[in-house]
Amino acid sequence: MLSLYGPHDPVHAFVPYPDAPVPRAPSGPLSGLSFAVKDLFDVAGYPTGGGNPIVLAMSGIKQHTAPTVQRLLDAGARFVGKTVTDELAFSMNGDNAHFGAPVNPAAPLRITGGSSSGSASAVAAGLCDFALGTDTGGSVRAPASHCGLVGLRPTHGRVSLQGALDLAPSFDTCGWFARDVQTFARVADVLLGREAEAPQRGVRLLWPEDLWALAEPAAAQALRPAAERVQALLGAAAPVEVALDSFDAMYWHFRHLQGREAWLTDGPLIERYAPPLGPGVAERFAWSRGVSDEQVRDAHAFRERFRHRLAELLGSDGVLLMPTMPDIAPLRAVGEAGLEDYRNRAIRLLCVAGLSGFAQLSMPLARREGAPLGLSLLGPAGSDRRLIALAERLAD
């Protein structure tokens, strides 16, 4: 009855759409590299499902390819498919109640993290060389850390999200994953430009003590040797404190803004079609609906203050050296309730880049209990290419 389409995909990273021709330049800087695209981005010839069956049904076949995807094709990269996203990108669990949970090839009993779960899984499994994801609250950084990949949350607005489904536009960014820094940097040359930043200057490494205190002690311990190698190369990191008011304040302001925007984005769909949403996702949207105007106003003001403060702390050359996530990926078996606690801890780390809009690069430089752990560099707005250059030096 059913033809079985889709790339050979033992980790369930891909949505099995029928193959459509996706032309690319015959040669270019990304020649020889294959890539996948999170199923939030339009690719002509394919639907855009957003991890939700009603969105998929409404999509039809897209006529236009998102400009960021087109840049990769124009650079000669070969498109291999669209990857599973957590539902409506509003989850960090790497699961989807309708399309399934991609496997974490670096730690198969553990979650990939999300919402760019399929993109991370596909790259980690070697099914493609790099993959596009999006990061609103951690959706590139979490799976990069959990799957042992290089992953960037770019400066907000730096890489176009035109032709992609939104979640919370003032936080949404377009990032990508690769297994190694060299491949990652080749993609950066295309998406960020080679000459986009000021010539390399000295780096002022900073050690955010309060962020390190949010990591599981064993995880901080496991990251220590890599952090020392970074400092050996770039100079000792000066201790700083990053939080404004408190981590609780940062957490709630982030969630209020993200929740309000997520409801503005998806509320009309949810109210009109009452689509059955997966566990956790349904609850988060229901919560988002109830965020008050006053909470949003307070959060906007807080975000401005936080951005200003972090900009002052970093200046033009400051780089935070920090854990990407509080720990290795949780076991799949812990379920939604167990993940909720982990997610809430993770947001406290992740919202630093989220609230500021600054760039954060996660590098797979440690392991614990056989599972990967990411170490991050977080720099000021526009420092994206410079962070990647630092990672290249570290990899030499």
Place this chain on the structure above:
Amino acid sequence: MLSLYGPHDPVHAFVPYPDAPVPRAPSGPLSGLSFAVKDLFDVAGYPTGGGNPIVLAMSGIKQHTAPTVQRLLDAGARFVGKTVTDELAFSMNGDNAHFGAPVNPAAPLRITGGSSSGSASAVAAGLCDFALGTDTGGSVRAPASHCGLVGLRPTHGRVSLQGALDLAPSFDTCGWFARDVQTFARVADVLLGREAEAPQRGVRLLWPEDLWALAEPAAAQALRPAAERVQALLGAAAPVEVALDSFDAMYWHFRHLQGREAWLTDGPLIERYAPPLGPGVAERFAWSRGVSDEQVRDAHAFRERFRHRLAELLGSDGVLLMPTMPDIAPLRAVGEAGLEDYRNRAIRLLCVAGLSGFAQLSMPLARREGAPLGLSLLGPAGSDRRLIALAERLAD
């Protein structure tokens, strides 16, 4: 972000695919009638989702329209959309974990029944004049009874299912719903042919006492006046017993055959993609996988014996007068576990037509607690048009 497609649909009967042009004959016997199609049938310009997101993803846009749908278009009927089906048609609950539960307009707190849930909901809500469904184990008869509609399970093989997703091919049939017998008969003229059967002869009405004993006493009581009207018109029904061996035997043989065929149909999809299946559906497929060759052999032999026995009992003029379902639709609030018990009772009534392959017409002739109840006529193979003619006489 999202355009809101789809017909105006307060009961969530439709899958909101973007509208595509579906040409029809400018005039014909079904001119002026609108219809919907269960999302198992191919309609050119639309995907076929089968109530499962992975099947929808794999579908692509269909190039060909299923012949039965095409006959309706060629007769001048206007296509208005594709309706929600229970997942992979393997449920009688009228729910879908991915696309939602269509509302039963005749009893909004109660289930529609399934798996042709959206088709029944759309017709009962007046969103179209008739709708195609399929009936493998009761998927037209159950929602017809629960939503107060006329619905036919035709003689097996009588109406083409080419271009439709299978569940269990030796049981699958293509039926339809309408609010009134006149509209129902107009569709029958097109799908069954006006002259397909022998000229009207006398009817020998039969009263299957053992089937009536399977109905809730209050439901049997509520159906009694309608049953008496039928007998006043067609003559007193002679008491008979229908079950072979036992209802337990019939139930299990039916389930073994259906389960084996369902696994042959959908097992490859399930094994390759591990799609998350909704509650109940997942368990039924897991059970189906374990049906043994010996159980299938026994069930085949039993089915032959039962068919032979029922053919002898009915001859060419016998018609069983029987309850369609054990009771009015269960409340939505009872949940999957509560529905399982109801479903198991219902299968004992429904498997008479399923195992024999004979025609059964459900008519909305009673109510109880404000909800509809169907009374059925079940006749021998090929008696479809004659049963509808009897229903027309009853409606005069």
